[in-house]
Amino acid sequence: MIPLCVPEIRGNEWKYVKDCLDTSWVSSVGSYVSRFEEMVANRAGVRHGVATVNGTAALHIALMVAGVRPDDEVIVSDLTFIAPVNAIRYCGAHPIFIDAEPDHWQMDTGKVLDFLENECIWRNQHLENKTTGRRISAIVPVHILGHPVDMEPLLQSSRKYGVRIVEDASESLGAAYRSSPVGSLGDIACFSFNGNKIVTTGGGGMIVTDNEAWAQRARYLTTQAKDDPVEYIHHEVGYNYRLTNIQAAMGCAQIELLNEYIAKKRDIAARYDTAFQDHSSFCLLQEASWAESIQWMYTLLLTEDNDGSLRKHILQKLEKQGIQTRPLWHPMHLLPMYKNDQSFRIEHTPRLYQQSLSLPCSVGLNKDDQEQVIAELFKLVRVDSL
Numbered sequence: 001m002i003p004l005c006v007p008e009i010r011g012n013e014w015k016y017v018k019d020c021l022d023t024s025w026v027s028s029v030g031s032y033v034s035r036f037e038e039m040v041a042n043r044a045g046v047r048h049g050v051a052t053v054n055g056t057a058a059l060h061i062a063l064m065v066a067g068v069r070p071d072d073e074v075i076v077s078d079l080t081f082i083a084p085v086n087a088i089r090y091c092g093a094h095p096i097f098i099d100a101e102p103d104h105w106q107m108d109t110g111k112v113l114d115f116l117e118n119e120c121i122w123r124n125q126h127l128e129n130k131t132t133g134r135r136i137s138a139i140v141p142v143h144i145l146g147h148p149v150d151m152e153p154l155l156q157s158s159r160k161y162g163v164r165i166v167e168d169a170s171e172s173l174g175a176a177y178r179s180s181p182v183g184s185l186g187d188i189a190c191f192s193f194n195g196n197k198i199v200t201t202g203g204g205g206m207i208v209t210d211n212e213a214w215a216q217r218a219r220y221l222t223t224q225a226k227d228d229p230v231e232y233i234h235h236e237v238g239y240n241y242r243l244t245n246i247q248a249a250m251g252c253a254q255i256e257l258l259n260e261y262i263a264k265k266r267d268i269a270a271r272y273d274t275a276f277q278d279h280s281s282f283c284l285l286q287e288a289s290w291a292e293s294i295q296w297m298y299t300l301l302l303t304e305d306n307d308g309s310l311r312k313h314i315l316q317k318l319e320k321q322g323i324q325t326r327p328l329w330h331p332m333h334l335l336p337m338y339k340n341d342q343s344f345r346i347e348h349t350p351r352l353y354q355q356s357l358s359l360p361c362s363v364g365l366n367k368d369d370q371e372q373v374i375a376e377l378f379k380l381v382r383v384d385s386l
């Protein structure tokens with residue numbers, strides 16, 4: 001069995017988790033929580049980190065802290081794991097879906113600008129969607145697959161229109177855009193430490209920001225909005241969203257090895273690239289000149305696939321041989337609960353979804369297994385596409 005992407009546990013995880021158990025500091029207060037927050041914030045190049053129970057919860061609170069209110073609209077990537085879109089709905093706001101650009105498959109920030117310039121109007125001190133009359137309060141660029149979004153156009157429009165940028169950096173801890181780490185580019189950012197992410201705590205997340213007041217507010221909202229810890233006095237509806245010390249302990253051990261993990265991921269991607277680059281059946285994800293990708297999830301396109309059937313066939317054949325592969329996510333604007341929300345100039349995401357195949361790329365993947373994946377994929381593409 002060659003799994004798609006499984007955790008790598010070979011550092012101080014046992015030692016730190018044992019320490020939690022030995023000292024009874026197992027819950028959401030403890031030294032590992034603050035240490036983990038510092039380590040991640042440091043890595044993201046910002047001052048504050050607030051650990052959460054998972055990445056989706058981090059996004060929910062980050063959007064609230066950034067000022068997203070019920071009936072607002074939030075611009076978000078169409079090609080993404082669903083979490084940021086659901087988080088927008090948890091706030092009572094509505095998503096507007098933006099296409100992916102065809103070279104790096106990230107949110108097309110040129111199209112975001114186009115939308116803001118031509119579909120919106122400045123009215124009553126805020127930017128309003130001409131079609132719906134609703135306020136546009138935030139943009140959520142999702143750095144997918146370990147590669148950053150082209151942020152410069154977003155940062156410009158954020159300054160011009162006062163729209164907040166909430167980065168979803170769940171898949172890209174350690175990546176950089178023009179030498180700045182993802183997580184430090186917008187107003188606030190989120191990470192995930194789910195089982196398949198580059199750093200895992202089993203489940204977990206983090207909000208990071210340079211804004212001290214926002215960090216305090218995020219801490220407050222994630223701990224049941226507790227105003228007096230002794231008298232149980234609360235002034236708002238809060239959430240029980242904090243990470244436990246046990247999970248944070250695991251996270252600390254994982255972060256210690258992050259540089260090694262990234263180097264391994266980049267090696268794996270380079271080996272796949274070398275194998276596939278000269279074959280017209282495959283289209284590879286190009287690393288942008290301004291990007292330092294962590295190559296979190298190696299994904300290619302099957303260029304001969306027009307409707308997703310070849311990709312499905314290959315996925316099933318490989319599964320039978322114990323090789324686990326996956327497509328990218330179904331475009332958000334096609335899902336039943338989001339199909340009535342606005343999408344803007346979508347041209348590429350349906351094809352990217354249909355043609356995409358993510359290949360095994362665990363940090364611990366060995367060369368022999370990778371060679372086997374490459375050989376089996378070549379057999380299927382050559383034989384079955386004739």
Ligand SMILES: *Cc1c(COP(=O)(O)O)cnc(C)c1O
Nearest residue numbers: 054055056081083170171192194
């Ligand atoms: C993993 C992920 C999240 C967060 O997921 P959780 O399982 O809640 O930690 C959010 N956004 C993206 C793009 C992700 O890949």
